[in-house]
Structure formats: C-alpha cells, structure tokens
Amino acid sequence: xxxxxxxxxxxxxxxxxxxxxxxxxxxxxxxxxxxxxxxxxxxxxxxxxxxxxxxxxxxxxxxxxxxxxxxxxxxxxxxxxxxxxxxxxxxxxxxxxxxxxxxxxxxxxxxxxxxxxxxxxxxxxxxxxxxxxxxxxxxxxxxxxxxxxxxxxxxxxxxxxxxxxxxxxxxxxxxxxxxxxxxxxxxxxxxxxxxxxxxxxxxxxxxxxxxxxxxxxxxxxxxxxxxxxxxxxxxxxxxxxxxxxxxxxxxxxxxxxxxxxxxxxxxxxxxxxxxxxxxxxxxxxxxxxxxxxx
Amino acid sequence: xxxxxxxxxxxxxxxxxxxxxxxxxxxxxxxxxxxxxxxxxxxxxxxxxxxxxxxxxxxxxxxxxxxxxxxxxxxxxxxxxxxxxxxxxxxxxxxxxxxxxxxxxxxxxxxxxxxxxxxxxxxxxxxxxxxxxxxxxxxxxxxxxxxxxxxxxxxxxxxxxxxxxxxxxxxxxxxxxxxxxxxxxxxxxxxxxxxxxxxxxxxxxxxxxxxxxxxxxxxxxxxxxxxxxxxxxxxxxxxxxxxxxxxxxxxxxxxxxxxxxxxxxxxxxxxxxxxxxxxxxxxxxxxxxxxxxxxxxxxxxxxxxxxxxxxxxxxxxxxxxxxxxxxxxxxxxxxxxxxxxxxxxxxxxxxxxxxxxxxxxxxxxxxxxxxxxxxxxxxxxxxxxxxxxxxxxxxxxxxxxxxxxxxxxxxxxxxxxxxx
Numbered sequence: 001x002x003x004x005x006x007x008x009x010x011x012x013x014x015x016x017x018x019x020x021x022x023x024x025x026x027x028x029x030x031x032x033x034x035x036x037x038x039x040x041x042x043x044x045x046x047x048x049x050x051x052x053x054x055x056x057x058x059x060x061x062x063x064x065x066x067x068x069x070x071x072x073x074x075x076x077x078x079x080x081x082x083x084x085x086x087x088x089x090x091x092x093x094x095x096x097x098x099x100x101x102x103x104x105x106x107x108x109x110x111x112x113x114x115x116x117x118x119x120x121x122x123x124x125x126x127x128x129x130x131x132x133x134x135x136x137x138x139x140x141x142x143x144x145x146x147x148x149x150x151x152x153x154x155x156x157x158x159x160x161x162x163x164x165x166x167x168x169x170x171x172x173x174x175x176x177x178x179x180x181x182x183x184x185x186x187x188x189x190x191x192x193x194x195x196x197x198x199x200x201x202x203x204x205x206x207x208x209x210x211x212x213x214x215x216x217x218x219x220x221x222x223x224x225x226x227x228x229x230x231x232x233x234x235x236x237x238x239x240x241x242x243x244x245x246x247x248x249x250x251x252x253x254x255x256x257x258x259x260x261x262x263x264x265x266x267x268x269x270x271x272x273x274x275x276x277x278x279x280x281x282x283x284x285x286x287x288x289x290x291x292x293x294x
Numbered sequence: 295x296x297x298x299x300x301x302x303x304x305x306x307x308x309x310x311x312x313x314x315x316x317x318x319x320x321x322x323x324x325x326x327x328x329x330x331x332x333x334x335x336x337x338x339x340x341x342x343x344x345x346x347x348x349x350x351x352x353x354x355x356x357x358x359x360x361x362x363x364x365x366x367x368x369x370x371x372x373x374x375x376x377x378x379x380x381x382x383x384x385x386x387x388x389x390x391x392x393x394x395x396x397x398x399x400x401x402x403x404x405x406x407x408x409x410x411x412x413x414x415x416x417x418x419x420x421x422x423x424x425x426x427x428x429x430x431x432x433x434x435x436x437x438x439x440x441x442x443x444x445x446x447x448x449x450x451x452x453x454x455x456x457x458x459x460x461x462x463x464x465x466x467x468x469x470x471x472x473x474x475x476x477x478x479x480x481x482x483x484x485x486x487x488x489x490x491x492x493x494x495x496x497x498x499x500x501x502x503x504x505x506x507x508x509x510x511x512x513x514x515x516x517x518x519x520x521x522x523x524x525x526x527x528x529x530x531x532x533x534x535x536x537x538x539x540x541x542x543x544x545x546x547x548x549x550x551x552x553x554x555x556x557x558x559x560x561x562x563x564x565x566x567x568x569x570x571x572x573x574x575x576x577x578x579x580x581x582x583x584x585x586x587x588x589x590x591x592x593x594x595x596x597x598x599x600x601x602x603x604x605x606x607x608x609x610x611x612x613x614x615x616x617x618x619x620x621x622x623x624x625x626x627x628x629x630x631x632x633x634x635x636x637x638x639x640x641x642x643x644x645x646x647x648x649x650x651x652x653x654x655x656x657x658x659x660x661x662x663x664x665x666x667x668x669x670x671x672x673x674x675x676x677x678x679x680x681x682x683x684x685x686x687x688x689x690x691x692x693x694x695x696x697x698x699x700x701x702x703x704x705x706x707x708x709x710x711x712x713x714x
Contacts, residue, residue, distance in 0.1 A: 003529050010521045018518075123542050125549075125576040132580070134553050141554055143521075215553075216518075217545055217576060225518045253519075260522030261529075265513045266485050268522070 002139045007257045013146035015253020019246040020153040021208045021226050022233035023160070024201035030240030031177040031197040034084070034097060037104040039230055040223025041111035042202045046072050046209030047218045048115065054126050054213065061128050061210050062148065068206040076202025080195045083107060088194070108223075115220040123217040131214045145214035152211050156204060157246060163200075173197050177240070236276055238289025247287060251275070331377045332368060332638055334359075334628060335397030337390050337408035337418055340382035347617045348410055351432070352380055353610050354618035355407075357602075358625035361656065368629060370636035376629065379403060383414045390414035394421040404638045405430065405628055410617070412436035419447040428631075428643050432624040433617050440672040446640075448647050448667050450627065451620050452676040457587050458495040460678045461562050462503055464585070464696050465534060468709045474559055479505040480532035482523065482539075482547070485512035489538040492564055496536055508532050515540045524550045533559045539567040545576045552580035559710035560585060562680075574683070574690050581683045581690060583711040589616035590661055591679050591694045593702045599659050619659055626657035627665055661700045682707055 025039045036042075049071055053064040084100055091097040125131075133144040164170035175183040176193040184190050216222075233252055237244025252272055259268035279287060336355060339348035359376045367373040379401055381393040390409050397403045398421070406422050406429040409415045415434035422429035423444045431439060431449040435457075440449050452460075469476055481496050483489030489512060500507050509530040513523050520543065527535060535558045539547060544567030551561075563586040567573055574581065592603060592613055602622075603614050614622075627650065632638070635646035648671075653664035662677040680696035684705070694700055695707040 003525060006525060007522065010519075010525070014519045014521065123545060123572050123576060125545065127578070132549060132553050134555075143553055215549070217542060219542070225516050229518065256519065257522045257525075261526060264511060265517075265523050265526075269514070 003261060004258065006140050007261050008254065009140055009142060010146070011254040011257030012250055013143065013150050013253070014257065015250035016153040016246070017146065017149040017208065017211060017249070018226070018229050018233055018252055019249020020149070020156060020204065020211070022230040022237070022245040022249055023153075023157065023242065024204035024208075025230045026234045026237070026240055026242065026245040027160070027204070028198055028201040029234065031173055032080075032084075032088070032100075032194050033177075034088075034100045034104065036198075036201070037101060038079075038107040038111060039104075039201075039205075040225075040227030041108045042072070042076065042205040042223070043208055043226055044115065044218075044220065044223040045075060045111065046202070046205040046207075047212055047216075047222060048119070048209075049206060050209040050213045051124055051126055051218045054128055061126075061130070061214050062152075065207060065210050068210055069203050072206030072209075073199040073203035075199075076205075077195045077199035079107065079202070080198035081191075084198070085191055085194070088191070112220050112223070119220065121219060123219045125217045126213055128214045143215065145211070149211040152207055153246065156207055157242060160200070160204075161242060169193075169196060232272065232276055235286055236279055238286030241286065241288035241290075244286055244288030330372070330374050332371070332374050332405070332628075332632060333377050333379060333401060333403040334625075335394075335401060335403035335406045336378055336380045337383050337393045337397070337406070337414065338380060339385040339410055339414070340380065342384045342386075344385045344411055348383075350610075350612075350615065350618040351410060351621035353606070354614070354621040355625050357606060357609070358622045358656070362625065362629050368632045370633050371638070374632075376625070383409050383411070383418075385411045385414065387411075387414050387417050390418040391421055394418040398422070398425045398427055403427070404640070405643060407432065407624055407628070410434060412439065415439055419444060422446055426640050426644075428640060428647055430624050430628060430647075432620040440670040444671060446644055446671075448627075448671040448673070450624055450665060450673045450676060452589060452678055453672065454491070455495055456676070457564055457678060458492060458499055460680070461496075461536065461564070461587055462499045464562075464587075464680045465560065466503065467696065468560070468707065472709045474533075474710045476533045476559060477506055478508045478530070478532045479534045479536065480509035480511070480527055480530050480558075481507065481536050482509070482511050482513065482527060483536075484515040484538060484540055484543060486515065488566070492538045505534070513543070515543050517543065517546070520546050520550050521554070523547070524554045524556060527551065528554055528556050535561045536564070537561065537568065538564040541567040541570040541572050544568050544570070544573050548573075548577045548580050548584070557713060561711065562587070565589075569692075574692070578690060579685070582685055583708055584683045585695075585707075586681050586683070586692070587678050588681055588692075589678055590614075590619045591681055591692060593692070593694050594659075594661055594679065594700050595694075595703050596659055596661075596700070598656060602656070602659060623657040623660050623665065626655055627652060630655075630657075661694075663699070680707070684708075 028036045049068045050064050053067050054061050087100050087103050088097055130145050134141050164174055172188045172193050175188055176190050180190050233248035234245055237248030255271050256268050259271050338351050339345055355378055359378055363375045367375045383390040406427055409418055410433055412434045415431055416439055419429045423446050428446050433451045435454045437454045479500055481493045483493050511523055561584045565588050568586040569588055606614050630652050631643055631646040635642040651664055651666045661679045662675045664675050665673055668674045679694050679700055681692040682695045683690055684693045693705050694702050695705055
C-alpha cells in the first residue's frame with residue numbers, strides 16, 4: 001500500500017503547483033473575461049526571471065521571490081496597459097471581447113520567440129541549495145522543493161482571497177468582474193482595475209517560476225507544457241473560481257500520479273480528459289462554477 | 295503587358311545562354327582532365343532541420359579529400375585527384391532521388407555518397423542500384439537500407455538493431471567479468487517512433503538472453519512531471535534500466551530517479567538525450583556511473599584522433615562527432631577501393647568494395663579495427679562504444695569503457711553501479 005500513499009503524496013504536491021499556475025489564469029479570466037493565451041508565456045517569463053536572479057546572485061530561490069514577484073507584476077501590468085487595453089477599449093461595447101484572444105495568442109508567440117532569440121533553445125537548470133533535496137517519512141519520500149510549492153500555493157491563495165474580500169482594490173476588482181459598466185458608473189476606473197488584476201495574475205506566475213526552478217528546467221517553450229494543464233484545470237474547477245483552480249489542480253495531479261501506477265503513464269492523459277468531460281457533463285459550469293451568465 | 299513579356303523573354307534568353315555557356319565550359323574542363331579526376335557525388339542535407347550534421351559531413355569529406363589529393367591522389371590511376379560534387383537534399387526523399395539521377399546522368403559521377411537521413415538514403419540508393427553505380431552510405435541507420443539484396447550499396451555505420459544488440463552484449467560481458475547477477479529489466483522510453491522501435495527490439499533481446507522484463511513504460515517526452523514513472527521503476531526493482539530519451543526528459547528522469555533514490559545495477563541510455571551536452575551539464579553528479587551507447591567518442595584510444603580533431607576544430611570551430619568521423623572514413627574507403635580497382639569502372643569498383651579489408655590508415659579513427667562489407671553491403675565490424683559518466687578531476691565526463699580495445703587509457707567500466 002506504500003506506493004499508493006506515495007502516489008497520493010507526490011500527486012498532491014505536484015497538483016498544488018498546477019493549481020497555483022492555474023490561479024493566475026482564472027483570476028484574469030474572472031475579472032477581464034479574457035482567456036489569456038499568453039499565460040504559459042508569462043509562466044516562462046517568471047521562470048526565466050527566477051532563473052537569472054538565482055543564477056546571478058546565488059540566493060535561495062524563495063528569497064528571489066522579493067525581486068521576481070514585483071517584476072512580474074509590472075510586466076503583467078504594462079502588458080495589459082500597452083498591448084491589451086487598446087483592443088479592449090475598441091471593443092468596449094462587446095460583451096465578450098474575443099479579439100483579445102487573438103492578441104494574447106500573438107503575445108504568446110512573440111514572447112516565446114524573443115526568448116528563443118535571446119537565450120537560445122537550450123535547457124537550463126539551476127543548482128539551488130534545495131535542488132534534489134527530499135526527506136523520508138517511513139517509506140514515503142517527500143520532495144522538499146515540491147513541499148515548499150504546496151506551502152506557497154496555500155499562502156498565495158489565502159492572501160489572494162483576503163485581498164479580494166477586504167481591501168478596497170479587491171472590492172473594486174470584484175465589482176468590475178460582476179459588471180464592468182455598472183462598476184464604471186460607480187466611479188471605478190475599470191482599466192486600472194484590469195491592469196492590476198492582470199499584474200496580480202502574472203505576479204502569481206512569478207511565484208510559480210520560483211517554485212519550479214529548483215526541480216524543473218527552463219526553456220523558451222516551457223509554458224506550453226503547463227498551458228494546456230492550466231486550461232483544463234480552470235475549466236474543470238469553474239472559470240473564475242479560486243478554490244476551483246486549486247481543487248482542479250490537485251485532481252489532475254492525483255490522476256496523473258495514481259493512474260500511472262495502474263496503467264502506462266501515457267494513458268493517464270486519457271483519464272484526465274475523461275474526468276474533464278464527465279464533470280462538464282454533470283456540471284457544465286465546472287466544479288465551483290457559478291450558474292451566471294458571463 | 296507587351297512590355298512585360300518582352301523583358302521576361304529577354305530574361306529567359308539570358309538565363310538560357312548563361313546555362314548553355316556554363317555547360318560548354320564545364321564539359322570543356324572535364325574533357326581536359328578526363329583521366330585525372332574521380333568524381334564523387336554527395337547528397338547531403340545542407341539546409342533545413344538536419345543541416346548542421348549535413349554540413350559537418352561535408353567539412354569532414356573536404357578534409358579527407360584534401361589529405362588524399364595532397365598525398366598524391368589515387369596512385370594506381372596515375373595520381374588521379376578526387377573531386378566532390380555536393381547536392382543539397384533538404385532532407386527530402388524526392389529531392390534526393392532527383393539529385394541521384396542528375397549526378398549519375400548529368401555529372402557522370404563515378405561513385406555516390408550520402409545521405410544522412412535514412413528516408414533519403416533509402417530511395418536514393420535504389421536509383422544507384424538501377425544505374426549500377428556504387429553508393430557509399432556513411433551514416434543512415436535504418437535497418438532495411440542494406441536488407442534489400444542490393445549489390446551497389448555499402449554502409450559504413452552500424453544498423454539500428456546493433457545499438458540494442460551492443461547494449462545486451464555489453465551486459466553479458468559485464469556479467470562475466472563482475473559476476474553481477476542480472477535478472478530483471480525495465481524499459482523506459484519516449485513514446486515516439488524511435489523509443490517505441492527500440493523497446494520492440496529490447497523485448498526480443500531480453501527474451502533471447504533470459505531477462506525478466508518487470509516494466510515496459512513509454513512516457514510522453516513533454517511531461518511536466520515524471521515522478522509517477524520513476525515511482526513505477528522503483529517499485530519494479532529492476533537490476534537493469536534501459537532508457538531511450540530526448541534531451542529534456544533525460545534530464546528530468548535522471549534527476550527524479552536520484553531524488554526518489556532509485557537503485558539499479560546498471561542504467562543504460564541509447565544516445566539521443568543522454569548524449570546531449572545539456573544532459574551532462576544539468577544532471578551533474580546524478581548521472582555519475584550511468585552508461586550510454588554511442589557510435590564514436592572523442593576520447594577513444596586510437597592513434598590520430600587528437601591531431602585530426604585539432605585540425606578539424608581549427609578549421610570549423612567544432613569537434614568531430616560520430617557523423618563527421620564516418621563521413622571522413624568514407625572518403626578513405628572510396629580511395630582504397632579506387633586504389634585496388636585501378637579503374638573507375640563501376641563493376642570493378644563494386645568488386646573492390648565488396649572485397650575490402652581496410653584496417654590501416656587515417657580511416658581507422660573509427661571505434662573498431664577494420665572496415666569490411668558483407669554480402670548485403672553492411673560493414674560487419676561497425677561497432678558502437680559504451681561510455682560511462684565518470685567524475686574526472688571534479689568534472690563529469692563521458693569516458694569510453696567498452697569494448698576494452700577502445701576504452702580510454704586507464705579506465706574500465708565500474709560495474710555494477712556503486713550505491714551513492
């Protein structure tokens with residue numbers, strides 16, 4: 001039975017990191033109603049930022065958060081302000097700004113290829129003080145960097161929920177996500193709210209970047225690997241839902257980990273999609289999705 | 295409209311004239327040097343995805359040709375010089391076929407060489423067979439290239455199936471020498487053509503050598519987490535782990551195996567990701583004592599390698615690799631055949647190639663002791679080298695350890711892998 005417990009432990013740890021990565025996507029969607037196709041690229045930027053900070057200064061990857069998170073916040077803030085806002089403004093009378101999807105896809109390609117030009121296609125791994133560290137509880141091996149990933153996920157989620165519930169800006173973000181026109185009429189600058197929401201969404205990718213680099217390699221298209229997972233997680237959990245993203249992430253992590261113990265690991269993807277379809281069939285809005293019309 | 299067509303006609307005329315002039319010119323030069331030049335037609339991927347290896351092959355051929363010509367050319371042909379003609383295949387089989395036709399009919403080459411991509415070599419050798427022109431294949435691993443009963447195709451490199459064969463022969467040899475008890479095996483491979491093909495061959499060989507296969511696990515090369523796969527390896531407790539991986543997954547797999555404390559008596563890669571310089575850099579000590587099969591390694595204890603490598607690096611800025619070494623040797627194979635045939639007649643050349651036993655000269659920088667072809671045209675001695683990742687002066691290096699005749703001086707395989 002040991003191996004089942006081991007599978008649950010590693011699945012939960014990895015799943016929580018998937019959930020954290022999906023958190024940024026769900027936040028941006030919940031507020032701006034835009035599916036950010038450049039989400040994976042933002043993760044890639046976060047990973048490169050974390051990689052270079054650790055590489056150049058030699059600090060602990062979690063200390064790098066102090067630099068990486070603000071960096072990514074402003075990156076997202078200005079990405080929204082300069083690239084996405086003009087399109088949103090042009091479509092301000094449209095309920096679902098679908099053209100923005102094309103814009104974010106463009107951002108995805110441009111970011112990935114600029115990175116390819118600057119840093120080349122090589123895989124980069126940084127040796128940090130906790131790389132490859134693990135501890136044993138009985139027969140169960142727990143990877144230390146992944147455990148820190150779980151802790152980071154919990155802290156970020158609690159902080160995000162608190163921010164949205166109790167701060168003035170958080171309330172403005174929630175108001176804009178409910179009805180952007182009504183919010184504007186109440187004196188909320190919706191584009192500023194969008195900039196900040198987008199900034200927070202990408203800042204979370206900075207956290208994910210710092211969490212991932214002790215055990216995962218960085219390369220220009222690394223985002224694509226996590227991108228598809230994030231989309232499944234977000235839809236599975238319910239678009240715009242924070243607990244949905246976390247639970248969705250853990251579910252995917254567990255299916256991958258436990259499923260692989262009973263079948264060839266390439267087949268677990270099939271199970272992931274089957275569960276995904278089944279959930280959508282029973283609850284079309286996702287596990288935590290609200291039955292509201294976006 | 296009228297005006298446009300006038301210019302177009304004019305342009306076509308100029309182009310046609312240029313071509314005609316060029317043809318007259320080239321016909322003229324070849325007529326003058328008729329008995330003094332042996333033409334080799336090389337079909338190589340000089341652009342497109344495989345361009346880097348194609349260009350390495352071209353450089354290696356140029357170097358060997360220059361050396362042979364400077365040493366007096368082909369003596370039995372009155373000092374005839376070798377002349378290379380290169381055609382870019384763009385890794386495209388149809389381009390390769392057209393190129394072979396053109397080289398034979400228009401350029402009147404005496405011998406063909408190429409094409410690196412198995413998919414291009416396969417149909418191009420067919421053209422050569424039809425025209426009865428000898429075709430030297432330095433590097434193209436697909437088994438079937440020399441399994442069609444062709445008389446004019448000669449392959450220098452090892453076949454696909456030999457990689458897996460050598461992995462098992464190495465294990466047999468190590469069993470004898472170390473007395474290690476190896477019973478169970480795990481196959482872990484990327485789920486593409488390459489990995490799946492290797493696993494099929496492993497299965498047959500494992501049965502033949504009496505191993506118990508406890509895990510047969512493909513995985514997607516783009517996985518975000520390979521912990522589940524590594525957990526399965528750990529549970530299966532194999533004595534031997536055979537791997538076929540691309541670069542990124544080789545790194546992730548090796549590091550995760552170290553983290554999960556997977557223990558095995560031997561972990562053997564199949565080139566590819568495990569031979570990538572990135573692998574060595576990113577896995578560090580986690581890769582120590584792992585084995586990998588390759589066609590050639592720069593540290594082989596063969597005379598001439600350091601000098602040749604230095605010369606090659608000076609000219610082109612990078613080291614020799616398996617591909618360029620086979621291409622380099624192929625020119626010496628051609629020279630040896632010409633020397634003994636004392637003729638450029640295709641039939642006589644074929645006979646000279648079929649009866650070849652080349653065991654000296656610069657071509658012997660290869661990892662084995664002689665080049666000779668069997669009836670199918672396959673170089674029967676073509677061997678592979680087993681390297682082991684070892685710490686040398688604090689750096690992780692690829693050290694050739696098997697066969698012993700090719701091992702780096704002062705090194706032998708550490709087998710079974712010591713527990714870290």
